[in-house]
Each structure stands twice: as C-alpha cells, then as structure tokens.
Amino acid sequence: QKEVEQNSGPLSVPEGAIASLNCTYSDRGSQSFFWYRQYSGKSPELIMSIYSNGDKEDGRFTAQLNKASQYVSLLIRDSQPSDSATYLCAVNRDQTGANNLFFGTGTRLTVIP
Amino acid sequence: KAGVTQTPRYLIKTRGQQVTLSCSPISGHRSVSWYQQTPGQGLQFLFEYFSETQRNKGNFPGRFSGRQFSNSRSEMNVSTLELGDSALYLCASSLELTGLAGGGDTQYFGPGTRLTVL
Numbered sequence: 273q274k275e276v277e278q279n280s281g282p283l284s285v286p287e288g289a290i291a292s293l294n295c296t297y298s299d300r301g302s303q304s305f306f307w308y309r310q311y312s313g314k315s316p317e318l319i320m321s322i323y324s325n326g327d328k329e330d331g332r333f334t335a336q337l338n339k340a341s342q343y344v345s346l347l348i349r350d351s352q353p354s355d356s357a358t359y360l361c362a363v364n365r366d367q368t369g370a371n372n373l374f375f376g377t378g379t380r381l382t383v384i385p
Numbered sequence: 386k387a388g389v390t391q392t393p394r395y396l397i398k399t400r401g402q403q404v405t406l407s408c409s410p411i412s413g414h415r416s417v418s419w420y421q422q423t424p425g426q427g428l429q430f431l432f433e434y435f436s437e438t439q440r441n442k443g444n445f446p447g448r449f450s451g452r453q454f455s456n457s458r459s460e461m462n463v464s465t466l467e468l469g470d471s472a473l474y475l476c477a478s479s480l481e482l483t484g485l486a487g488g489g490d491t492q493y494f495g496p497g498t499r500l501t502v503l
Binding site for chain 2: 306308314315316317318321360362372373374375376377378
C-alpha cells in the first residue's frame with residue numbers, strides 16, 4: 273500500500289465548476305497535510321496546509337481533513353483555466369518535528385474554458 | 386523576501402561522474418529538505434537537514450549525500466552517477482523556529498535542478 277494515494281486523473285471540469293481532489297494516507301499517526309500545485313516544468317507551490325480535522329478555507333480553495341478516515345480533500349470553487357495543473361497531496365508522517373513529506377503521484381486537473 | 390534558490394538550474398553529466406547541487410533557503414529558514422522527482426516515481430524524499438545535522442533520511446543509496454552549513458545553505462552530492470539518477474532535484478526550506486515536535490512546518494520549494502545523466 274502506498275503511503276499517500278491520489279486519483280491520478282486526469283480530471284476535467286468546465287470553467288466555473290467545482291473541482292474535487294481526493295487523497296488518502298496510510299499512516300494514522302500523520303500530523304500535517306499539504307496541497308501543492310505544480311505547473312508543467314515548474315516546482316511545487318503550496319496551496320493549503322491543514323493540521324486539524326474539519327475544513328479550512330482560503331479564497332476559492334477549501335481543504336478538508338478527516339483523520340479517522342485518513343482522508344484529505346481539496347475543493348476548488350469557480351475553477352479557472354489557470355487552475356489547470358497537477359495537484360499534489362503531501363503528508364508529513366514524522367512526529368518528532370522532522371520534515372519527511374510523502375507525496376502522492378498527483379492529480380492532473382484540466383479546466384476547460 | 387527572496388525564495389529558495391538552487392544552482393545550477395541544469396546539469397548534464399555522464400555515468401560514473403559525481404555532481405554537487407546547491408540550495409539557499411529562504412532567509413531565516415533553518416530546515417532544508419531535498420527531493421527527487423521523476424515521471425515514474427514522482428516526488429521522493431531524500432533527506433532533511435536542520436542546524437547542520439541530518440535529521441531525516443529517505444530510502445536512497447549511500448551515493449546520495451548532503452550537508453548543511455552554518456548559514457543554513459545546503460548541498461547535496463551524488464557520486465558514481467547512474468542513468469536512473471536523471472531527475473529534477475528539488476530543495477525545500479521551512480522555518481522550524483523551535484525544531485521541536487509538531488508535525489513539520491510548511492515547506493517552500495525552489496525551482497529545482499534538472500540533472501541529465503548520459
């Protein structure tokens with residue numbers, strides 16, 4: 273079983289729609305969770321971090337965390353063509369404070385104008 | 386505030402050679418992590434340095450090594466290069482004010498070094 277699993281997609285949504293990206297993780301002791309966006313040929317850029325169960329909203333983006341189900345999701349409202357990218361879910365398993373991010377393989381999102 | 390910088394941006398080497406990549410973290414950031422990204426394996430954790438000490442290590446052979454200097458800048462070295470080492474090598478820095486347990490601060494990535502091994 274992979275540490276972090278994502279639906280690789282591709283996921284296509286029309287402009288203005290809601291894009292829903294999902295991620296599951298295997299280590300129940302994981303503490304922190306991140307969503308990164310990566311455009312082709314570029315490095316990952318942070319969209320959201322979430323540490324507690326529930327929802328966290330930032331503009332058009334909402335991250336949802338359910339530790340009991342070991343599930344993290346990212347909703348993108350009013351999707352724009354500029355949102356077309358690969359979205360990477362990352363989980364920090366280390367509980368000592370050290371950084372050790374496990375990444376999913378990413379979900380490729382295409383927003384159709 | 387300037388972001389994470391990496392040099393060089395592109396490298397072409399041949400099998401058997403060694404290579405050193407450099408990373409300068411965001412000013413004030415104390416933790417530097419290195420990742421390898423390939424189309425087949427995705428992003429994989431190499432190692433993390435904090436206060437000049439390797440704090441965590443991924444599942445890579447000993448040919449991959451690194452170090453961190455007192456100003457938090459970091460280098461990684463790959464010896465005896467193999468074709469499979471061709472990848473994008475990413476450096477990420479995080480603040481880590483206290484370095485204590487807490488799940489890890491947000492990591493910010495540099496632009497990466499694209500290594501091609503011929």
